Amino acid sequence: MASDWMPTSRPALIEMGTNWAALAGNNPAWGVPAAAITGLGEKTQTLQTLNATPPSARTPVMVAQIKTAEKTLVETLRDIKKRYFFTPPLTDADVIALGLKPKDDVPTPVGAPTMIADGDLAFSVKGMVSVVKIRPGGPNPDKRASYGVRIYYGLLGDKGKGAFKLAAPPQTGDDLPHSVFTKTKSHTFDFTAERGNQAFFCMRYENSKGQAGPWGEVMEAYIP
Known part of the structure; x- marks a missing residue:
């Protein structure tokens, strides 16, 4: 019952x-x-x-x-x-x-995410770096939410055109100049012209209003 x-x-x-x-x-x-x-x-x-x-x-x-x-x-x-x-x-x-609950037609707002975003780096093709297995780094307190993830990134090294270049290794996501937003479990970056440079990534969840959660860990790897 x-x-x-x-x-x-x-x-x-x-x-x-x-x-x-x-x-x-x-x-x-x-x-x-x-x-x-x-x-x-x-x-x-x-x-x-x-x-x-x-x-x-x-x-x-x-x-x-x-x-x-x-x-x-x-x-x-x-x-x-x-x-x-x-x-x-x-x-x-x-x-x-009747012992039932009336239907609540007032939508309950979904607040800013409170969990960090976690993921792994993968390298299936030369010049490509993929952020895969994007997932919460802890329990999601609001199961109604359909949060997306913003991936911040930047490069360190002498090769390439310098469009994504960093002056120093980042300490947090705030130090990374570029970002992409996704609701998928993975995202692939094409860094063909930047092979050999060091790539840095950091993610955080966002709600539909752009309110962001806490930063995850900074991930780094050399572009193959």
């Missing part, structure tokens, strides 16, 4: 079935057919009657009957909720009376 709204105890399940049948019967505007209400009431009563027998007096057959009746009532409650409990015609007060 695991669910975000389904009762986890048998007495609470019986109480919900009784409550739903009464409320649906008293509110014809909800559009629940009389047959569905009657069926719900009967299935609830069946489970209630079986469950009234003390556990010590239950035979194996009765235990099996209770489990079957419980499963049947759970399926009936789920079916009724799916078919008939819509807002409108139900109000938030009606939903609460």
